[in-house]
Amino acid sequence: MxxxxxxxxxxxxxxxxxxxxxxxxxxxxxxxxxxxxxxxxxxxxxxxxxxxxxxxxxxxxxxxxxxxxxxxxxxxxxxxxxxxxxxxxxxxxxxxxxxxxxxxxxxxxxxxxxxxxxxxxxxxxxxxxxxxxKGFHRVVLVVSARLQKSIPDRVAILAGLLVALALYWSLLSGVLLKLGLYTVSIFYEQLDQITAENLPPPQDPYKTGGSDSLLSWGSVGREGRRFMSLGPTAEDIWEIAGEGVDPIRVYVGLHSAETPQQRALLALEELKRVKAFEREILLIATPVGDGWIDPGAVNSLEFLYRGDVATVAVQYSYLPGPIALFTDAQAIRKSARALFEVIYDHWEGLPVGTRPRLYLYGLSLGAKLSEGSFEFFDVIDNPIDGALWAGPPFSMSAWRLITDNRDPGTPAWLPQFKGGEVVRFGNQYGGYLGREPWGRFRIAFLQHASDPIVFFxxxxxxxxxxxxxxxxxxxxxxxxxxxxxxxxxxxxxDFYVGDTPRDFGHRYTPAGYTLAWVALTEPPDWSEAELQRLRAKLKTLSKR
Structure with a gap:
């Protein structure tokens, strides 16, 4: 039958x-x-x-x-x-x-x-x-049937349930998960070492990765080489702004030094070598898991300040963000904090009138790590100038606290907090509004209302x-x-962004970053017509 x-x-x-x-x-x-x-x-x-x-x-x-x-x-x-x-x-x-x-x-x-x-x-x-x-249920039945001969039925069923849970957990987390993580780790480590043929080391010995640099071109990783090669040149900036210099970019790879502290100190010494502390803006950019930094964020700031910007970043992993956070959360938090402390301690000791304005930047996991790189009470006597955090993940504590305690009558997707004196929110359409004047220390959140990683x-x-x-x-x-x-x-x-067009979901664009940087830093001498030309140029650069 x-x-x-x-x-x-x-x-x-x-x-x-x-x-x-x-x-x-x-x-x-x-x-x-x-x-x-x-x-x-x-x-x-x-x-x-x-x-x-x-x-x-x-x-x-x-x-x-x-x-x-x-x-x-x-x-x-x-x-x-x-x-x-x-x-x-x-x-x-x-x-x-x-x-x-x-x-x-x-x-x-x-x-x-x-x-x-x-x-x-x-x-x-x-x-x-x-x-x-069904397999789980079968394990429970088999184990409980054997135990019922010597212990009460309900205790036997409970014991069978615990055995099944232990078996499935050990199989999923102890065998399959470790094998998967090992495979992914090997793949991304090899990918990180790939040097694209069209991205040779810089010929200028002054630049990072050049012959006089403290960092070898091979040690900065795939994303580091792309970051330092594909930014705007002085000629690009002259085309839009009528004047400009080559921006400074320093990127320390995971293989550039052994420990997070050593990589942070190496970044500081390279910044000193290229005279980064003589620029108007110094930006500490925290990458996402595999070391990628959204080029639109840095490109737009460099154009707005006509190249007078120095950006520093340190790679903390070669794995995608969620996997990196899962495998070694403590180490990557330590890396972000080490870089900030080393840079901030040197910056704080410089004369106030001559040192650069200091900003932080991070996208997604980079925003979360950037937030955790410093404590507010550590900088309260000598605060940095501000931070731009784009696509802040839902687990970001400062974002959640501010959003949950927003001013009455303001929407959760574009809130105001305490009149906007310190923190303001914006998106691809604008924003960054406040009832009160924006103070010297500023935090800007760039978030799309359609971003599931923010609003999950x-x-x-x-x-x-x-x-x-x-x-x-x-x-x-x-x-x-x-x-x-x-x-x-x-x-x-929705975490799978798929074919979501740029400027929606978790995909942020140079145009959105430009709005954010203009509101946050207030660059001088930019008309609306010039900003329009800048957006067109940034769109071209983003295709590189």
Whole structure:
């Protein structure tokens, strides 16, 4: 006799609801494959909740509604029909919902979705997790059955559960995770050592990586070589501003010295050698995980100050940001703090009238590390000039504290804090507003209302986000609705930026950085017409 595969009716019903809600829009457009994975995970969670509620109902010994076998069969068919209609109806509407996001971002509307692809991918994801769950359940049963001979049943079940948890955890974290991290680490370490043929060492011995430099060209890593080679030249700046000098860029690679402290000291000595402390602006830039620094952020500042800028950065990892933070969070925080302390201690000892203005910059994880590189009470007597933090991740403590305590009546996606005396927020459309004059020490947050890495929060599993209140950000779909658990999953899926156009989501542009630097630093002698030409030039440079 053929064995049938039994599914929970309550699980299928709740799974269908979660699946349908996962098709509604979120902050950025989702590719079909990503949507399939998201919907499969949502269905799995809904199904698991349905199974759990059914188990709890029986555990509490609540009597079932008395139904005949035939009535139960009809109920199952009714539930299946309702779930199918719900899923099909939402799939039919999903293209419209995705276009509601695409239109806001200036993307071409799509004419039809891929319901078959979404369904197949979702089914594969569900069956994978279901097989994992079945295996887990099997381990619990086998272990508890052996233990029930000598200990009470409930204790045996608990012991079986603990054994299954330990087994699965050791398999996932101890074997698969370590193997994955090792493979990724080897790949990115080799990638970091690649020297592109079109990026030879600088011919000028004065420049970092040149013949007189304290840093060898090979030691600064792939991203360091790109950062120091592809910035604007004095000729580029002259073309827009009518005058200019070559900016100074110093980048210390992970292989330039053994420890974070040694790399920070090496950066300081190189800054002294190239006379960086004689420039008008000194920028400490904290890269993302693999050492990348958004060129638009630094390029725009260098143009605004006609090249009279020195930028220093130290690589702390060659892994992507989340993996770097997961593998060695303490070491990368130590690296950012070491660089700031070494640079700040030297800068603080310089004559106030002749030393450069000191700013910090970081994007995403770089913003989080830049924030943690100093304590406010360490610099309160002699503060730096300010910081620009772009795309601040939701886990950034200062951003969260300020946003949660914003001035009444200001939106969560563009808040004001204490009248804007110290901290101001802006986006690709402007902002940086305040009721009070902006003081000498300034912090600017550049964030898009459609950036899921900024506005994600685990609380959205059970609480409606405040950034959904009206007025919403101009790049947030009016069709976006909050659903318990599902909205949080959608924002997690949005971490995959995919084909999101620049100036939306977690992709920041030179134009947005220019607005931020103008507000933060107030560069002199720039007309609106000149700024327009600058934006066009920066757009050209970003294609290098």
């Amino acid at each position: 053929r064995k049938t595969i039994a599914f929970s009716v309550s699980g299928l019903l709740l799974g269908a609801v979660f699946f349908a809600f996962s098709l509604t829009p979120s902050l950025i457009p989702r590719p079909t494959f990503v949507q399939g994975i998201l919907s499969g995970v949502a269905f799995t969670i809904g199904y698991s909740c349905g199974v759990f509620f059914r188990w709890l109902w029986r555990y509490l010994q609540i009597p079932d509604i008395p139904l005949t076998l035939q009535q139960r069969q009809w109920l199952k068919r009714l539930v299946a029909a309702f779930g199918a209609c719900l899923i099909l109806g939402f799939l039919w509407q999903s293209t419209h919902w995705q276009n509601s996001v695409r239109v806001l971002m200036g993307m071409r509307a799509v004419s039809g979705g891929s319901p078959v692809t979404i369904g197949v991918v979702s089914l594969v994801v569900f069956l994978f997790f279901r097989s994992m769950g 929060d685990f609380r959205w599993a059970y609480r409606r986000p405040e950034w959904l209140e009206c007025p919403r950000g101009p790049d947030v779909s009016p069709d976006l609705r909050w659903f318990p658990v599902v909205t949080m999953l959608q924002l997690l899926a």
